[in-house]
Amino acid sequence: MPTDAQQACFEAGIKFGSLYHQFAGTPVSPDSARSLERAMADAIENQPHCESVTVAVDDDAVREAIDHDEGYAELTGHLMTVEMRVRYRGVTVRTRMAMEDGYPRMRLVDVVDDGTSTDDDGAGDDGSAGAADGDR
Amino acid sequence: MPTDAQQACFEAGIKFGSLYHQFAGTPVSPDSARSLERAMADAIENQPHCESVTVAVDDDAVREAIDHDEGYAELTGHLMTVEMRVRYRGVTVRTRMAMEDGYPRMRLVDVVDDGTSTDDDGAGDDGSAGAADGDR
């Protein structure tokens, strides 16, 4: 049976995939970036177990991505950084998406069991020691 | 060769289809409806020839659409009214999407040539007399 920590990580992944594929392709410019950031965060925070979402669109990256006369780009992972906190039973998962070697990488930052989960081993589920290997 | 008025109507249709299919499926609740309305309008106003977009999410309809315990619905045309104004050369097109017989119908409201388009007949392109038949 999956542990609470595993369920929490699954839920965190769902939110990330949802945010990305719901909004990828949205026309964006520096003028519209603020309202898009806000709407993306508010929309995904509606989902179960999602405690907080922060989206930061990079205006400079948007300006560079505008490679034609129309004055806007289409949103991709190259243009934003996203952070989320998901809580499932007693387990809190923090995640982050940022550019890494030219690819917008979604990462588990840490997985922390506050001791109230139903998982009986703390060891593997306690990520308080730090981020995943690749995440620096 | 398509007239300026026809081009304007084509552009207006593009904006409607874009708005609808970019944002359909977005998690929405009365609490997140305002930021979503704003982001949808700002995003589509980035597109060429788009002068203004107004989105009104119907909070009562959202509440009714929430048929499970999670506290949010997914955005569909049943939950919003949209108005847009598109201008192509001298032609201004106003469009509207609202519920009609249970289907979110997108309509041309009127097509008005201010006389500066390159179209040499005014007749067929002057919609100032009123809305399309079905639009009431």
Next chain:
Amino acid sequence: MPTDAQQACFEAGIKFGSLYHQFAGTPVSPDSARSLERAMADAIENQPHCESVTVAVDDDAVREAIDHDEGYAELTGHLMTVEMRVRYRGVTVRTRMAMEDGYPRMRLVDVVDDGTSTDDDGAGDDGSAGAADGDR
């Protein structure tokens, strides 16, 4: 009141915006391009007044767009050519999206009234003479 030809152009625009923003962002590789082309065409042909849709994903462009180790790209207008035929009452509209100066441009190719529309002027609505100016 909008003419049948204007309505037909509006409908054609809706289909284009829908197709683009529904599928932009879809993970695509040369191996998955054929099933995506097919599904995009079949999906949009469901919409009212849509007679035919053809989508051609450019496998070479997809390969070039794969700029990371994961082996896939995200669908954008840079990676495909789309043609559609929409018919509203007696008016047939042909449209096309293809790359033009680095921007995926959606174009009205022609607007042809077969004489059975309710439009009483044929002049402005007959696009049989050819494509729009910019479309070559």
Next chain:
Amino acid sequence: MPTDAQQACFEAGIKFGSLYHQFAGTPVSPDSARSLERAMADAIENQPHCESVTVAVDDDAVREAIDHDEGYAELTGHLMTVEMRVRYRGVTVRTRMAMEDGYPRMRLVDVVDDGTSTDDDGAGDDGSAGAADGDR
């Protein structure tokens, strides 16, 4: 540091959220359901660590969802069942989305470590004993 099993669950969640929010809103009818199922599976299988995806659109549910004259519905989780298998290092995660109390619920079915992961405890990561509580 997150375990391999937690990473695998996070990856599985990403695929689910991606599939759902990329394709929600797609026009669908019994005639177009087969090509859509295929394209959804092929698209998501492009993503890292995704071994297999199966999508089954429920034609009867689609027919019931068509509540207007246009002959098509918009895809939602109410109209399909999805199964996926994701593998991250030595851990295989199986997931499933199906209707449950009127809500399309995404579930971890099981999490199996074949012994080659870098996780040093097998206990919490071995889900071979069965599905999660709610999953029937």
